[in-house]
Every structure is written in structure tokens, then in C-alpha cells.
Amino acid sequence: MRSPLLLSAVAALLLTLPASAAEDPGRAHVRAAAEAMGGEARLRALTGLRLRGVGHWNLLEQSERPTPPFLVMYEQFEEVRDLHRGRLRQRSESRGMVMDEWKGVTMLLADGVAAADFQGKWRPLGAAQLQDMQERLAFAPEHVLLAALDARDLRAQADTVLQEVPHHVVAFHLDRASVRLFLNARTGLPTAVETVDAHPEDPFWSVWGDVRTVLSFQAWTLEPGGLRYPRHWEWARNGQPHHSVTVTAVTVDPPLADADFAVPDDVKQGFEARRARKLDEAPVVRPDAPPVEVAPGVVQLPGAWNVALVAQDDGVVVVEGPLASGYSARVLDEAAKRFPGLKVKAVVSTSDAWPHIGGLREYVARGIPVHVLDLNRALVERLVASPRTLVPDALARKPRAAKLQVVDGRRVLGTGKNRLELVPVRTETGERMLFAWLPEHRLLYTSDLVQPQPDGTFFNVQQVDETVEVAAREKLPVSQVFGMHLKPTDWSALTTAVDKSRKP
Incomplete structure (x- = not known):
């Protein structure tokens, strides 16, 4: 046992030392x-x-x-x-x-x-x-x-x-x-x-x-x-x-x-x-942009970032998990309200844009399989592994492994009238995107590749041209398209834009 006198002496010595010591x-x-x-x-x-x-x-x-x-x-x-x-x-x-x-x-x-x-x-x-x-x-x-x-x-x-x-x-x-x-x-x-x-x-x-x-x-x-x-x-x-x-x-x-x-x-x-207004609290349903039923059982939620719900016999497929975990939680609430009795069986993430994958962690936290393009696998794995100590979300509070389903070729998801076919785009600007094709409705989800502008034209017609090329390559008889930033649009609008751009 140390002597109390010795401890007192040491304390006194420390008090006499200059602050820098x-x-x-x-x-x-x-x-x-x-x-x-x-x-x-x-x-x-x-x-x-x-x-x-x-x-x-x-x-x-x-x-x-x-x-x-x-x-x-x-x-x-x-x-x-x-x-x-x-x-x-x-x-x-x-x-x-x-x-x-x-x-x-x-x-x-x-x-x-x-x-x-x-x-x-x-x-x-x-x-x-x-x-x-x-x-x-x-x-x-x-x-x-x-x-x-x-x-x-x-x-x-x-x-x-x-x-x-x-x-x-x-x-x-x-x-x-x-x-x-x-x-x-x-x-x-x-x-x-x-x-x-x-x-x-x-x-x-x-x-x-x-x-x-x-x-x-x-x-x-x-x-x-x-x-x-x-x-x-x-x-x-x-x-x-x-x-x-x-x-x-x-x-x-x-x-x-x-x-x-x-x-x-x-x-x-x-x-x-x-x-x-908090990003994590962004509304999924906006008063000025109500949900749109693109086809029976196919609903586009034009919120801060568009999300699509596709109801199939054995569950709902969510197309896109953008923005934030809180946003995805409200998407899941909306799916439960619109399709009671059907669980969400999968989410499809169609591009590598950061805001487009920002809400995927909520699906991982709930054990919902996540379908991603092969080229985006590493990106999504990095997202899932990213530390969240300062502003934790559900996955940070209760970690679990992601159920990633990697899409490396054309793949069917589900059955029935609303079956989806996931199509890797594999073009120059769409290299890291997936299309989702609903053959029964001749309806093509074009990911982020087709983006309308306020004046009615399309941003970068190269991307629109690639969309037309993919439809021809995959033999898709498209009637209508919709996407991450695209409301339901007739296919002819895309082909017309491409034809106009090609003219001298």
C-alpha cells in the first residue's frame, strides 16, 4: 500500500510544475x-x-x-x-x-x-x-x-x-x-x-x-x-x-x-x-403529385424520388429504394395500405446513383431481398457496410446481413400478369442500370436513363437513343415507359425525340 505522505508529496510536486510539464x-x-x-x-x-x-x-x-x-x-x-x-x-x-x-x-x-x-x-x-x-x-x-x-x-x-x-x-x-x-x-x-x-x-x-x-x-x-x-x-x-x-x-x-x-x-x-424539413422525413405521397396506377396493380409513387409498387400473387415488388431509410419505411407503409395482406417480397434497385440507393438499408434491416445489377454489387455492399455511429438508422441499431440477389443477365421476377423481367441495360451511359419490363402490359421501367425537362424535351437524347436500342436488342414491343424521374409516357415520345435529334 502506498504511503499517504508519498501521495501528498507527489500531488504537491505536480502543482508546482509549470503547466507545460x-x-x-x-x-x-x-x-x-x-x-x-x-x-x-x-x-x-x-x-x-x-x-x-x-x-x-x-x-x-x-x-x-x-x-x-x-x-x-x-x-x-x-x-x-x-x-x-x-x-x-x-x-x-x-x-x-x-x-x-x-x-x-x-x-x-x-x-x-x-x-x-x-x-x-x-x-x-x-x-x-x-x-x-x-x-x-x-x-x-x-x-x-x-x-x-x-x-x-x-x-x-x-x-x-x-x-x-x-x-x-x-x-x-x-x-x-x-x-x-x-x-x-x-x-x-x-x-x-x-x-x-x-x-x-x-x-x-x-x-x-x-x-x-x-x-x-x-x-x-x-x-x-x-x-x-x-x-x-x-x-x-x-x-x-x-x-x-x-x-x-x-x-x-x-x-x-x-x-x-x-x-x-x-x-x-x-x-x-x-x-x-428533414431528408429522412421526406413525403412519399405529395398532395400535388398523387400516386398513379400505371397498370392494374402497378402504382407509381411520385414523391421526392419516384418509387413503383408492383403487386404479384405472392407479394409486392418495390422498384427503387431511394433517398433515406425513413423514406423507405414510409414506402413500405404505403405498400401495406394499398395491398393489404401482401408482404413486400423484394426491392429492385436499378442504378448506381447515390440518392437512388440511399433507402436500401431499411429493406436490408427488415430482411427483404435486394435485387441489384452485377456491376452495382460492390457499391451496395459498401452502402450496407458504411458506418452510422453519428446518425444511426435501423440497420445500424440492429445489424444483419443483406440478402443481395445479383442480376447478371435477363431475369424473371415473379409470375402472373405483373411478372417482371429485369434487363441489364449494358449501354454506354446506361452501363450501370437495370430496366424492368412488364410484358403483359407492354410497359417498360427505364430506371434513370430517360429524364424529361421542363420544356418537354429530354435531357441528353443519347440516353433516350440507348433506351430505344435496348428495346430493339431485347425485342421488347414497348407501348409505354415510366421511370425514376419519368411519369408514364407514350413510347412514341422517345422515338420521336431520337428521330428529331438524328436529323441534320
């Missing part, structure tokens, strides 16, 4: 990083920054395949950051594959409100954009070091080698997100910020649960007033290159005018209304 080394590492950037006092005294630059976004979800190369959207921007009040004003122009000319937008973050000026009219944004803009400020180098120093749980982790250079690693939490900083052991400067957080209101990133983002810095320059600042930023999400920015000009402590951050009152009210 008992301090976690992580805090010393962060202080050194702040010193390398110009000093903690300089960082805390910064009132704002004006940045100009160029960059690009890799369209990870919109590209034809889930691996590089990705489609790209280019940008040029100017933004003003009010560092003491957490405000951001960004004017950007974008141009890419579907945008032949530069198109501009001004986005604003002020007083917890996110808004955007489109063509001279301010409109409210939502919770997803608010989170994006807050993260742009929170994890920037001028803020993240101070956030680390202010964190009560800041701690050192094991040193590592990053980009062939030794680095100190420190960890802490910022609100819900867990954060790790990688600090160059030789220069002190931060090389990367790694965060793990959920994006529950983003229809793309909510699908992946706990998302790992790595923001890397390079091309440091000495700015007026002694601030060191990185001129090149790279974001990667879940291991894929996501966003790249080169800062071409930095103004330290620019003049800040309240008028530049003013949000109209009606926009503030609109934002609060939008923020209150």
Missing part, C-alpha cells in the same frame, strides 16, 4: 503550428480574409463509373470571410459538361442562415448547404488551429509519415465531428485536416453515414502582416478526390461591411422553413 504534447504541437502560421495572437486578431481563386469539383456521383476518371465542373470564385462573426460571402462562376457558359451565383452564410442570389433574386438554401459553408470556415487553417487549442479534449496521437514527411497528429472534437490534424514535424505547418462527420440533410452524402473528409494544404506563402497561408487546397471524401482549389490572391483583414452579409427577412423565414 503536465500538458498533453498535442497542445504544444498545435501551438507550434500556430506559431509557424504567424503566431496564435496573429491568428486570433485576424478579422477577415478575402480570397480569389480557381478550382474544380470531381462529380463523384454524377460520373459514369464509381472510379476515376470523373466528370469535372470548373469554378472561379471570390469570397470574403468574416472570421470573428462566422460569416461568409462567396461569388462563384461554374462551367462544365452540361453548362456551356459560365453561370454565377452568390452564396451567403450569416447568423446561422444560408442563402443564395440566383440571377438577382435571393433564395433560401437548406441545412445541407449551411453545413457545407460552416465547414468551409471551421476547417480552414486560420480557424482550425484555434479550434483545436480551444477544445477541451485535444490530445496527441502517434506520429506518422504523410507524403513521405514525418508528422505529428493531434485529435479533438468540433461539435459532432471528430477531427485530426496532421502537422509537419519539421516546419510545424498543418498539412491536412481529417474529419469524420455525418451529412444527414445532403441527398448525396447522407447515403454514406459517417463520411471521412481530408482537406490538404500546400503552396504556403508569406502574406502581409506575417501570416503564412496555403495557396492550394485539396478535399478528398471517403478516399476519392472531391474538390481542388488554387487561391490566386489573398487580402488579409479586408474591410467588412454589414450590408455585404445582409439576408432579407423573407429569405431568413424561408431558410428556417427549409431547415425544418
Whole structure:
């Protein structure tokens, strides 16, 4: 047994030591990083920054395949950051594959409100954009070091080698997100910020649960007033290159005018209304878009994302499991209400678009078989395995194995008048899609390949042409089509669009 006198002596000795002697080394590492950037006092005294630059976004979800190369959207921007009040004003122009000319937008973050000026009219944004803009400020180098120093749980982790250079690693939490900083052991400067957080209101990133983002810095320059600042930023999400920015000009402590951050009152009210609408609570049945019986026992639910219910003698087949687990739960409720006594026996997922698979985990949680194209198997397996510790769903709370049914060729699902034939598309833009053919009704479900536009034309007639080619290849005498974003439409509308596009 240790002597009480000895314990008292040790305690007294600890009280006499300088704070740094008992301090976690992580805090010393962060202080050194702040010193390398110009000093903690300089960082805390910064009132704002004006940045100009160029960059690009890799369209990870919109590209034809889930691996590089990705489609790209280019940008040029100017933004003003009010560092003491957490405000951001960004004017950007974008141009890419579907945008032949530069198109501009001004986005604003002020007083917890996110808004955007489109063509001279301010409109409210939502919770997803608010989170994006807050993260742009929170994890920037001028803020993240101070956030680390202010964190009560800041701690050192094991040193590592990053980009062939030794680095100190420190960890802490910022609100819900867990954060790790990688600090160059030789220069002190931060090389990367790694965060793990959920994006529950983003229809793309909510699908992946706990998302790992790595923001890397390079091309440091000495700015007026002694601030060191990185001129090149790279974001990667879940291991894929996501966003790249080169800062071409930095103004330290620019003049800040309240008028530049003013949000109209009606926009503030609109934002609060939008923020209150949760993605997981999106309605399956909308008053302005009632369910449509496409054929006897075949119902299209034109909700936030369309879902089809196909009643067969031994159960209901759900076509598509989009958006979120809560959305799928309401689809299942709707199926039970419309077809009492028939269980849901299967769900068919027809594409690899992230919002289109976002609700599949609910079916897995209920033990319902999931039919997927062979090329999408790995994607769906990754979805099922994705961690959900921050915003758990039913599958996270009670894990179970998925009953995946892989479709590698034309396959019949069910019997009777509403039997389905699942048809792999296997075209250039439809490579990762499945069609569902109902031969008794001459009705073809076209997945995401046919997308109408507000003016009555179709987006990318190439995709419509591929749909016509698949029907010819598979010898499908189609009378009518419907799809993920397509209401029931006569087949002639597709063939007419293709014929018109082919004309000189």
C-alpha cells in the first residue's frame, strides 16, 4: 500500500510544475503550428480574409463509373470571410459538361442562415448547404488551429509519415465531428485536416453515414502582416478526390461591411422553413403529385424520388429504394395500405446513383431481398457496410446481413400478369442500370436513363437513343415507359425525340 505522505508529496510536486510539464504534447504541437502560421495572437486578431481563386469539383456521383476518371465542373470564385462573426460571402462562376457558359451565383452564410442570389433574386438554401459553408470556415487553417487549442479534449496521437514527411497528429472534437490534424514535424505547418462527420440533410452524402473528409494544404506563402497561408487546397471524401482549389490572391483583414452579409427577412423565414424539413422525413405521397396506377396493380409513387409498387400473387415488388431509410419505411407503409395482406417480397434497385440507393438499408434491416445489377454489387455492399455511429438508422441499431440477389443477365421476377423481367441495360451511359419490363402490359421501367425537362424535351437524347436500342436488342414491343424521374409516357415520345435529334 502506498504511503499517504508519498501521495501528498507527489500531488504537491505536480502543482508546482509549470503547466507545460503536465500538458498533453498535442497542445504544444498545435501551438507550434500556430506559431509557424504567424503566431496564435496573429491568428486570433485576424478579422477577415478575402480570397480569389480557381478550382474544380470531381462529380463523384454524377460520373459514369464509381472510379476515376470523373466528370469535372470548373469554378472561379471570390469570397470574403468574416472570421470573428462566422460569416461568409462567396461569388462563384461554374462551367462544365452540361453548362456551356459560365453561370454565377452568390452564396451567403450569416447568423446561422444560408442563402443564395440566383440571377438577382435571393433564395433560401437548406441545412445541407449551411453545413457545407460552416465547414468551409471551421476547417480552414486560420480557424482550425484555434479550434483545436480551444477544445477541451485535444490530445496527441502517434506520429506518422504523410507524403513521405514525418508528422505529428493531434485529435479533438468540433461539435459532432471528430477531427485530426496532421502537422509537419519539421516546419510545424498543418498539412491536412481529417474529419469524420455525418451529412444527414445532403441527398448525396447522407447515403454514406459517417463520411471521412481530408482537406490538404500546400503552396504556403508569406502574406502581409506575417501570416503564412496555403495557396492550394485539396478535399478528398471517403478516399476519392472531391474538390481542388488554387487561391490566386489573398487580402488579409479586408474591410467588412454589414450590408455585404445582409439576408432579407423573407429569405431568413424561408431558410428556417427549409431547415425544418428533414431528408429522412421526406413525403412519399405529395398532395400535388398523387400516386398513379400505371397498370392494374402497378402504382407509381411520385414523391421526392419516384418509387413503383408492383403487386404479384405472392407479394409486392418495390422498384427503387431511394433517398433515406425513413423514406423507405414510409414506402413500405404505403405498400401495406394499398395491398393489404401482401408482404413486400423484394426491392429492385436499378442504378448506381447515390440518392437512388440511399433507402436500401431499411429493406436490408427488415430482411427483404435486394435485387441489384452485377456491376452495382460492390457499391451496395459498401452502402450496407458504411458506418452510422453519428446518425444511426435501423440497420445500424440492429445489424444483419443483406440478402443481395445479383442480376447478371435477363431475369424473371415473379409470375402472373405483373411478372417482371429485369434487363441489364449494358449501354454506354446506361452501363450501370437495370430496366424492368412488364410484358403483359407492354410497359417498360427505364430506371434513370430517360429524364424529361421542363420544356418537354429530354435531357441528353443519347440516353433516350440507348433506351430505344435496348428495346430493339431485347425485342421488347414497348407501348409505354415510366421511370425514376419519368411519369408514364407514350413510347412514341422517345422515338420521336431520337428521330428529331438524328436529323441534320
